[in-house]
Amino acid sequence: MLSVWGAVLIFLIVGVIFGVGGMLAGYILAPRRKSAQKSIAYECGVDTIGPTWVQFRTSYFLYALLFVIFDVEIIYLYPWAIKFQSLGLFAFVEMIIFLAILVVGLWYAWKEGAFEWT
Amino acid sequence: MQMDFSVIIPEIAMVSLGVLVLILGLILPKKSLPRLGWFTSFSLIGILALVVLNWNNVGTVSGGLYLIDQFSQFFKVIFLTAAILVVFGSMAYVDKHLGGQAEYYSILVFSTLGMMVMASANDFITMYLGLELMTISFIVLVCFRRNDSESLEAGMKYVLLAGISSAVLLYGLSLIYGIAGTVLVVEVGMILAVQQSLPLLLVGVVMLVAGLGFKIAAVPFHMWAPDVYQGAPTPITSFLAVGSKMASFAILIRIFVLGMFGVSLSWGILMAILAGVTIIIGNLVAIPQTNIKRLMAYSGIAQAGYILVGMVTASQAGVKAIMFYGFIYIFAVVGVFTAISYYYNLTGSDEIKDYAGLSQRSPLMAATMVVSMLTMAGIPPFAGFVGKFYLFMTVVENYLWLAIIGLIMSMVSVYYYLMVVLVMYRDRPQDSSPIVVSLPVRMTLIFTMLVSVVLGVYPGPLSEIINKAALSFFMH
Amino acid sequence: MPTPSITLEHYLILGAVLFGIGLFGVLTKKNAIAVLISIELMLCAVNINLLAFNKYITPEAFIGQIFAIFVITVAAAEVGVGLAIIIAIYRNRLNINLEDFDWLKW
Numbered sequence: 001m002l003s004v005w006g007a008v009l010i011f012l013i014v015g016v017i018f019g020v021g022g023m024l025a026g027y028i029l030a031p032r033r034k035s036a037q038k039s040i041a042y043e044c045g046v047d048t049i050g051p052t053w054v055q056f057r058t059s060y061f062l063y064a065l066l067f068v069i070f071d072v073e074i075i076y077l078y079p080w081a082i083k084f085q086s087l088g089l090f091a092f093v094e095m096i097i098f099l100a101i102l103v104v105g106l107w108y109a110w111k112e113g114a115f116e117w118t
Numbered sequence: 119m120q121m122d123f124s125v126i127i128p129e130i131a132m133v134s135l136g137v138l139v140l141i142l143g144l145i146l147p148k149k150s151l152p153r154l155g156w157f158t159s160f161s162l163i164g165i166l167a168l169v170v171l172n173w174n175n176v177g178t179v180s181g182g183l184y185l186i187d188q189f190s191q192f193f194k195v196i197f198l199t200a201a202i203l204v205v206f207g208s209m210a211y212v213d214k215h216l217g218g219q220a221e222y223y224s225i226l227v228f229s230t231l232g233m234m235v236m237a238s239a240n241d242f243i244t245m246y247l248g249l250e251l252m253t254i255s256f257i258v259l260v261c262f263r264r265n266d267s268e269s270l271e272a273g274m275k276y277v278l279l280a281g282i283s284s285a286v287l288l289y290g291l292s293l294i295y296g297i298a299g300t301v302l303v304v305e306v307g308m309i310l311a312v313q314q315s316l317p318l319l320l321v322g323v324v325m326l327v328a329g330l331g332f333k334i335a336a337v338p339f340h341m342w343a344p345d346v347y348q349g350a351p352t353p354i355t356s357f358l359a360v361g362s363k364m365a366s367f368a369i370l371i372r373i374f375v376l377g378m379f380g381v382s383l384s385w386g387i388l389m390a391i392l393a394g395v396t397i398i399i400g401n402l403v404a405i406p407q408t409n410i411k412r413l414m415a416y417s418g419i420a421q422a423g424y425i426l427v428g429m430v431t432a433s434q435a436g437v438k439a440i441m442f443y444g445f446i447y448i449f450a451v452v453g454v455f456t457a458i459s460y461y462y463n464l465t466g467s468d469e470i471k472d473y474a475g476l477s478q479r480s481p482l483m484a485a486t487m488v489v490s491m492l493t494m495a496g497i498p499p500f501a502g503f504v505g506k507f508y509l510f511m512t513v514v515e516n517y518l519w520l521a522i523i524g525l526i527m528s529m530v531s532v533y534y535y536l537m538v539v540l541v542m543y544r545d546r547p548q549d550s551s552p553i554v555v556s557l558p559v560r561m562t563l564i565f566t567m568l569v570s571v572v573l574g575v576y577p578g579p580l581s582e583i584i585n586k587a588a589l590s591f592f593m594h
Numbered sequence: 595m596p597t598p599s600i601t602l603e604h605y606l607i608l609g610a611v612l613f614g615i616g617l618f619g620v621l622t623k624k625n626a627i628a629v630l631i632s633i634e635l636m637l638c639a640v641n642i643n644l645l646a647f648n649k650y651i652t653p654e655a656f657i658g659q660i661f662a663i664f665v666i667t668v669a670a671a672e673v674g675v676g677l678a679i680i681i682a683i684y685r686n687r688l689n690i691n692l693e694d695f696d697w698l699k700w
Contacts (some may be wrong), residue, residue, distance in 0.1 A: 061681055065674050072670035075663055104137055111144050243661050250668045257675050261682070270683045277676045278629050282620050284672075285636035288665060289613055292640050296647035301657050
């Protein structure tokens with residue numbers, strides 16, 4: 001009689017075989033013919049221009065940072081949205097104030113040129 | 119749900135002020151931005167007046183999560199006073215070296231708000247929020263000179279160490295929440311008083327001490343302080359030295375004296391050792407420093423040790439002593455740092471040897487630095503003596519060795535403070551042209567010096583007020 | 595054979611191990627971003643603790659869950675500031691290796 005954990009173990013083993021086995025089969029069966037054409041970086045089938053190790057512009061990081069911050073603040077909206085019916089007007093006003101403060105932050109970011117792509 | 123909002127009007131006003139300053143910075147033309155400093159300082163004075171007028175308007179908000187008593191009112195007065203003095207003292211510095219007035223003053227207001235929330239917080243969540251609001255604001259302020267590598271490096275060190283310390287602190291808080299089943303400090307206190315000591319509780323206490331030790335810069339968690347103090351813009355250094363430290367003491371008192379009163383035996387001795395080591399290391403390492411900001415950083419570490427002495431006995435006398443010393447400490451620190459930052463504005467140097475002959479160039483700045491430093495050293499006519507007297511009296515009975523360490527090390531501190539004084543009064547200046555001190559800086563210097571002298575000669579009324587405030591702390 | 599179930603201890607051990615890994619990373623890593631990641635690991639450990647205590651100690655109140663939400667958001671803000679500083683430093687010095695940050699004495 002297998003315990004619950006035995007089933008998990010079997011699942012684990014099968015999963016590992018499934019994943020590793022596929023890669024291994026490809027490694028063994030596939031023909032390997034190297035050519036210069038194959039070792040260049042793939043970019044939608046078009047030949048790449050210039051070096052492929054380029055640095056990303058810091059503008060991407062700024063976008064990412066702003067996204068992370070505003071994205072995570074939305075977490076507060078979920079509990080409020082679920083209990084919206086029973087919380088009533090007071091919580092609604094509180095949430096408006098919260099969002100208003102966020103909007104000021106957004107306004108500031110806009111004015112400082114965080115969304116400009118120059 | 120009905121709440122009494124009148125008790126948190128100061129906090130609401132602070133939020134509005136912070137947002138308003140930011141918006142004003144967005145809509146005003148560039149050339150009128152320097153006026154934001156005056157606007158912020160007068161608004162802060164108004165809010166300080168609100169707190170003082172509502173001194174007896176005490177109560178709780180959100181079912182006990184937020185507690186307004188005389189203890190928290192007193193700490194709010196400390197923070198607002200420090201913020202006002204820092205704004206006055208930093209206007210010249212900001213306009214000349216930093217720019218970005220709107221962001222600077224807005225974030226300064228928000229960090230003050232964080233401190234106020236910490237003073238009033240009665241549960242772990244609110245405490246944590248206040249602490250992080252303050253810390254993140256300070257991180258931004260520390261690296262405000264964003265083209266200067268030293269400032270950025272200080273900010274980097276501060277953000278990493280602040281992150282580590284909050285994580286450690288949070289882990290401790292989560293364990294205590296698990297043991298007590300509540301995050302309300304008063305309830306935690308009642309539950310822990312009847313429960314016997316668990317090993318898990320001990321782990322939690324150690325983690326809390328470590329996490330908060332970082333924030334108050336107690337040895338062995340002090341490594342960040344000298345670097346951050348040196349790299350940060352000077353007005354921010356003074357705010358960091360008083361505001362951050364006193365706010366952390368506010369929650370340290372709240373958690374330990376109120377929440378863990380029942381197990382005070384297990385942490386009293388820990389605090390005593392921490393205080394002793396902090397006093398010794400801080401004072402000894404301060405002696406060989408050549409940069410005035412680093413010297414003040416180590417002296418600040420030593421001061422944290424003195425204040426920690428008041429925690430050891432977990433008594434009303436101890437809490438009162440901490441509050442009294444904290445009040446004196448702001449004026450001493452802000453006085454010294456205002457002079458330092460104004461001198462840096464003129465000469466671009468923080469080295470002690472460049473202070474040669476300051477007494478001939480500007481008697482006011484030299485005198486303020488002398489009075490403030492002697493206050494910190496605890497020399498009798500000045501206020502620091504009274505504060506240290508209250509602190510050490512609390513431990514004379516049970517921890518006599520700690521009081522003796524404190525006294526000896528105070529004598530040591532006189533040595534390195536006097537070295538600075540000697541440079542200012544004995545040596546000849548290279549450039550002997552007199553220094554003209556601008557109006558807001560002159561106001562700040564004279565005011566801090568007067569307070570240090572007056573409170574030293576006549577501490578009675580303040581002591582009475584603080585006695586009542588400390589009593590209110592134990593009334594829950 | 596009785597079915598072994600997951601108890602509070604399991605969660606606490608997971609939390610403690612995760613916290614230990616994070617602390618180890620904080621103390622040994624030389625790259626500022628790796629240190630930030632390690633701090634996040636420590637905060638994850640705290641969240642696991644909070645949620646486990648919420649489930650086993652105070653199942654009727656949501657204290658731990660609310661605490662965890664606040665920890666997540668504040669951590670995001672802190673990391674945002676940290677990364678912004680790292681970008682600024684990189685612009686100034688083209689390097690984020692902590693060992694090279696000795697302009698101020700460590």
